Amino acid sequence: MTAIGAKPAAGAAMDIPSTIAGIILLLVIVGATYFLVGAGMMFYALIGVIVGGLLIAFGVHFVPVGGAPAAMGQAPGIATGVAMLAAGAGLAGLFGGAWAAEQGLVVAVITGAVGGGLMMAITCMFVTFIYVFGMGIPCASGKVAKDPITGDTQTEYKSQGTEGHGLPFVSYVGGVIGGLLGGGGGTLIYIMLLDVYKEALPGMMKALPAQVLPIAVSLAGIFAVGMFLVNAVLTAYNITGTIEGPHDPKFKRFPRALVASAVASALCGMVAILIVAM
Amino acid sequence: MTVKVEVVEGGIPHNTIMAAGLVASVIFIYLTYANVLTGTQLFSFFGGLAAVAAITWGSHTIKHLCSYGIGTGVPSAGMMAFGSGVIAMLFATKFGVASPIVAVVLAAIIGAVLGFLSNNVLNMRIPVMIQSLTEMAIIGALVLMGFAAMISGSFEFNPLTAGSVTILGLSLPSYQASFIGSSLIAVAFMLGGIAVQHPFNACLGPNWTQDRMLTLAQECGFLSMITAAVMSMVFLSFSAALVSVIVALVGWYYTYTKYIELSKRDAAAWLDAKPIPELEGH
Numbered sequence: 117m118t119a120i121g122a123k124p125a126a127g128a129a130m131d132i133p134s135t136i137a138g139i140i141l142l143l144v145i146v147g148a149t150y151f152l153v154g155a156g157m158m159f160y161a162l163i164g165v166i167v168g169g170l171l172i173a174f175g176v177h178f179v180p181v182g183g184a185p186a187a188m189g190q191a192p193g194i195a196t197g198v199a200m201l202a203a204g205a206g207l208a209g210l211f212g213g214a215w216a217a218e219q220g221l222v223v224a225v226i227t228g229a230v231g232g233g234l235m236m237a238i239t240c241m242f243v244t245f246i247y248v249f250g251m252g253i254p255c256a257s258g259k260v261a262k263d264p265i266t267g268d269t270q271t272e273y274k275s276q277g278t279e280g281h282g283l284p285f286v287s288y289v290g291g292v293i294g295g296l297l298g299g300g301g302g303t304l305i306y307i308m309l310l311d312v313y314k315e316a317l318p319g320m321m322k323a324l325p326a327q328v329l330p331i332a333v334s335l336a337g338i339f340a341v342g343m344f345l346v347n348a349v350l351t352a353y354n355i356t357g358t359i360e361g362p363h364d365p366k367f368k369r370f371p372r373a374l375v376a377s378a379v380a381s382a383l384c385g386m387v388a389i390l391i392v393a394m
Numbered sequence: 395m396t397v398k399v400e401v402v403e404g405g406i407p408h409n410t411i412m413a414a415g416l417v418a419s420v421i422f423i424y425l426t427y428a429n430v431l432t433g434t435q436l437f438s439f440f441g442g443l444a445a446v447a448a449i450t451w452g453s454h455t456i457k458h459l460c461s462y463g464i465g466t467g468v469p470s471a472g473m474m475a476f477g478s479g480v481i482a483m484l485f486a487t488k489f490g491v492a493s494p495i496v497a498v499v500l501a502a503i504i505g506a507v508l509g510f511l512s513n514n515v516l517n518m519r520i521p522v523m524i525q526s527l528t529e530m531a532i533i534g535a536l537v538l539m540g541f542a543a544m545i546s547g548s549f550e551f552n553p554l555t556a557g558s559v560t561i562l563g564l565s566l567p568s569y570q571a572s573f574i575g576s577s578l579i580a581v582a583f584m585l586g587g588i589a590v591q592h593p594f595n596a597c598l599g600p601n602w603t604q605d606r607m608l609t610l611a612q613e614c615g616f617l618s619m620i621t622a623a624v625m626s627m628v629f630l631s632f633s634a635a636l637v638s639v640i641v642a643l644v645g646w647y648y649t650y651t652k653y654i655e656l657s658k659r660d661a662a663a664w665l666d667a668k669p670i671p672e673l674e675g676h
Contacts, residue, residue, distance in 0.1 A: 357465030
């Protein structure tokens, strides 16, 4: 096998023993947190963090990540990597949600989701402008014969020797759904950690709640950013870099990413909560 | 099934760089503790040197990992390093003088779990995955702790969260005027994250040479250190911040001229580049 033929390694199959080991690890972490902090607000915050991580991991699967081949017009999707796209859409959502943090969990999470979805919608629109009017390529998927939403045929528009190009309609919709889920998940992690820190920091630092609010916001923010990036990159490893959207066969790999992201979020969330609980 | 598409030929072996980076970084972070022992802030610049040492090690770890073609782009490795490193670093600051050691151990645990998840649960099957992600998490934690020690003069939780503002000659305690309270940690996160992923991203390819990439890593580290030194003027005395700025500028100038030299050396060399090169970086 030459170096040129060496594709990224991940096979499509699930490794059952490792998955079971991962689930056991998840239960051990959740159990250890329950043992250390009891069934209070902090334990529910950990559950919220895990749910947020799952939303991010599931959401990234919808985003049409094209990478370098898309930049050369040889594959469909947005022409950059997962780390950049996730940081753009997810953090835009997180900042949006953080503005609404005072208005309660539901409003804040929905605001975060709308922020992430809006960011992806704008990104996808300008990407399509540049593909169509700048590079002069039509939008065509290489993975399906017909667009699952509009029913338009794709093969006539696909150039020889490429895997499709541009941003088909279904990828656009996938991008917006991914932004919604990612922004909502990131905001959920932020709100959960912010509540824990607002509750615990005044006692720990012996100061008034208003005085330590900047510390609580900053800690919750940087932890949310860190967990967002960890979940996004784990998902990027799962899809080996590029995906066309929800119609791509690689989308079916998402159960693996959910297990990995639950374990990673639980571990990071436990450490983030123990910083004030210990 | 993975094929390693690029091999390290000659140069310093990875394990030597790893050991040197880890030891140098931890020792430099501990040298900032001389601030507490001597009662000055002049030793803060050692934090920046710790970050440079860890970034140099990190660029080689990224090369080690990304030469297997992980398919997600080089920047994702830097983001992963700091995403997991920041969590370990912030928790470790609670342990006082033992913070750097706790940061290394905790980051190693988090990194090993993430490596297991990527390699086994996500079925990546890359031989160096677990080791590399463990190293990356430690690097992220050490770089952040180095910058924290450099900007605020300490690596412990209380000095990092409590600062003071002077109003009309009165010094008042303020949590907002601190490394974490003012969210300077987010700036340090990006300064380190970009510095650690850029060198391999810029130097990869058939004419990759180890000394050129490591010099670029040091240059990126010192460039981030200049920014961190400017930010440290808020928290440290003027003389201490000035020492940091001078050290960073001198280090940056030296590594930058050396990098340009090495680039000219490599650019002038004739390469037997076939139409489709067999040795392809990723």
